[in-house]
Structure formats: C-alpha cells, structure tokens
Amino acid sequence: MFDWSNLERNxxxxxxxxxxxxxCDRNITVTQFHTILSRYIKKHWPVTVSQGWDIxxxxxxxxxxxxxxxxxxxxxxxxxELVLVYNPLYNKINLSKRRFKNMCSVIADTLLHEIIHMxxxxxxxxxxxxxxxxxxxxxxxxxEQGYLGCTDEIDAYGFNIAxxxxxxxxGNYKLSIDFLSKNLVGSRGxxxxxxxxxxxxxKHDHDHEIIKRLKRKVIRYLPRAEVGKPFKSRDWICH
Numbered sequence: 282m283f284d285w286s287n288l289e290r291n292x293x294x295x296x297x298x299x300x301x302x303x304x305c306d307r308n309i310t311v312t313q314f315h316t317i318l319s320r321y322i323k324k325h326w327p328v329t330v331s332q333g334w335d336i337x338x339x340x341x342x343x344x345x346x347x348x349x350x351x352x353x354x355x356x357x358x359x360x361x362e363l364v365l366v367y368n369p370l371y372n373k374i375n376l377s378k379r380r381f382k383n384m385c386s387v388i389a390d391t392l393l394h395e396i397i398h399m400x401x402x403x404x405x406x407x408x409x410x411x412x413x414x415x416x417x418x419x420x421x422x423x424x425e426q427g428y429l430g431c432t433d434e435i436d437a438y439g440f441n442i443a444x445x446x447x448x449x450x451x452g453n454y455k456l457s458i459d460f461l462s463k464n465l466v467g468s469r470g471x472x473x474x475x476x477x478x479x480x481x482x483x484k485h486d487h488d489h490e491i492i493k494r495l496k497r498k499v500i501r502y503l504p505r506a507e508v509g510k511p512f513k514s515r516d517w518i519c520h
Contacts, residue, residue: 282519283326283327283519284515284518284519285396285399285518285519286510286512286514286515286518286519288326288392288393288396288510289508289509289510290389290390290393290444290506290509290510291389291509292509293385293388293389293392293393294382294385294386294388294389296325297318297321297322297385297388297389298381298382298385300317300318300321301378301381301382303317304317304318304376304381305376305377305378305381306375306376306377306378307375308341308373308374308375309373309374309375310372310373310374311367311371311372311373311374312372314343314374315332315365315367318330318365319332319365322363322388326392327359327361328359328361328362328363328392329359329361329362329363330362330363330364330365331362331363331364331365332364332365332366332367333346333364333365333366333367334366334367334368334369335366335367335368335369336368336369336370337368338366338367338368339368340368340370340371341371341373341374341375341376342368342374342376342380343365343366343367343374343376343384344365344366344367345363345364345365345366345384345387345388345391346363346364346366346391347361347362347363347364347391347392347394347395348361348362348364348395349361349362349395349398349399349402350362351398351402351407351409352407354399354402354403354407355407360399361392361395361396361399363388363391363392386448390441390444390445393440393441393444393510393511394437394438394440394441395437396511396518397436397437397440397511398433398437399517399518400512400516400517400518401433401436401437403517403518404517410431410432410433411431412427412428412430412431413426413427413428413429413430413431413491414427415427415430422482425482426482426483426491429478429479429482429483429491430491435491435494435495435498436498438475438479438495439495439498439499439501439502440502440505440506440511441475442473442475442476442495442499442502443457443499443500443502443503443505443506444506444509445472445473445474445475445476446460446461446473446476446499446503446506447503447506447507449472449473452507454503457503458500458503460473460476461476461496461499461500462487464485464487465477465480465485466485476499479491479492479495480492
C-alpha cells in the first residue's frame with residue numbers, strides 16, 4: 282500500500298535535487314540521464330517513467346509531462362506515468378543547477394496534478410466527466426478549450442497555479458490574487474505558466490466563465506498550496 286498523501290511539493294523537489302551532483306552541469310548522454318533519474322523515481326514512488334522525443338524541446342534540455350490512467354487504477358495497477366521528453370536531434374543533455382531545480386518543480390507539480398485526478402476518479406467510482414462544450418470557431422481551439430475547461434482540469438490546474446503563485450510571490454496571498462486580475466496580453470515570461478496557458482486558450486478574456494471558475498479555484502487552493510499538499514486527508518489517495 283502506498284500513501285500518496287505523504288507527498289508534499291517541497292519535499293518532492295528536495296528529494297530529486299539529491300541527484301544534482303550526478304546530473305547537473307555535466308554533459309552526459311540522454312540515456313545516462315534518463316536511466317539515473319527514472320530508476321531513482323521508480324525506486325521510491327509507484328509510478329512508471331517513460332521516454333519521449335520532440336524536436337520542440339530546447340537543445341540539451343527536456344520537457345516533463347504526465348498522465349493518470351483510470352482504467353489501470355481501477356484494476357489495481359500503477360496508474361501514474363511521468364514522461365521525460367528529449368530532443369531527438371541531440372544525444373547529450375546538460376542542465377545547470379537552476380534548470381535542474383526547475384525540472385524538479387515541474388516533476389513535483391506533475392505528480393500532484395495526477396494525484397488530484399486519481400482522487401477525482403476514485404471518488405466517483407471511475408466515471409469520466411465530459412469536456413467543456415467550447416463554441417470557438419477553430420477546431421484546434423475548441424479541442425484545447427474543451428480539455429482545459431473540463432471540471433477535473435480546472436481543479437488540478439487550480440492547485441498547480443496556486444503553487445506557482447506562492448512560489449513566485451514568496452507566499453504573499455495579496456500579490457498572488459492581484460496577479461490573477463492582471464492584463465497579460467503581450468507580456469512575456471515563464472512564470473505562472475499554467476495560468477498563462479489558460480489565458481491564451483481563452484483569449485485573455487477575464488470575463489469568460491472558465492477563467493472566472495479557475496480564479497475561484499486557485500484562490501481556494503492557496504492555503505493548501507502553502508503546505509504543498511492538495512488535500513487535508515488521506516481519503517481516496519491511500520492505496
């Protein structure tokens with residue numbers, strides 16, 4: 282039995298950072314990097330770790346993604362997957378300690394995001410909720426809005442955004458909440474990436490029903506983000 286409620290954002294980050302002497306500022310092969318990192322993660326948490334390739338990934342870097350599989354969970358199998366994506370044009374990777382820590386933060390946020398999905402599905406006996414019914418004219422935008430507007434994703438990304446805000450503004454609730462009302466059209470920056478993703482998908486319309494729902498969810502999650510755990514209890518996530 283694994284108690285997912287023990288996982289806390291900062292402890293996840295610090296735990297993976299223990300690998301920094303082996304993986305930071307070293308021009309090692311992707312195979313070496315992936316093997317060391319994936320074995321370390323799988324040794325301590327019941328997740329699968331897979332390798333992916335995408336030419337959009339920056340040179341000598343990587344992208345982190347994740348998936349929760351409700352069918353695997355229902356059948357008692359490992360149900361959370363981390364995907365480490367590399368650029369297929371380069372067989373080496375070299376992360377500074379700062380970039381490695383950013384990667385650790387993304388891994389922590391991804392794990393917690395998928396744990397939220399795990400709890401959602403278990404609470405409703407693994408029933409799936411429908412996507413948001415977007416009315417956008419473009420099929421690509423409809424698909425993106427449909428996914429991001431789903432109640433499950435608003436919930437999971439709400440926690441992620443709350444964590445990003447408190448990290449960016451050093452725990453200041455007022456600055457975090459004020460940021461949610463800022464006009465970010467044309468602004469650049471990698472901070473609060475999930476919030477920027479939503480604004481872009483919904484054309485920076487702060488009056489859109491999805492953006493307003495997400496804002497409320499983020500604000501409600503701030504106290505939980507402060508302790509780095511989305512839930513107070515172990516209900517549904519001790520398995």
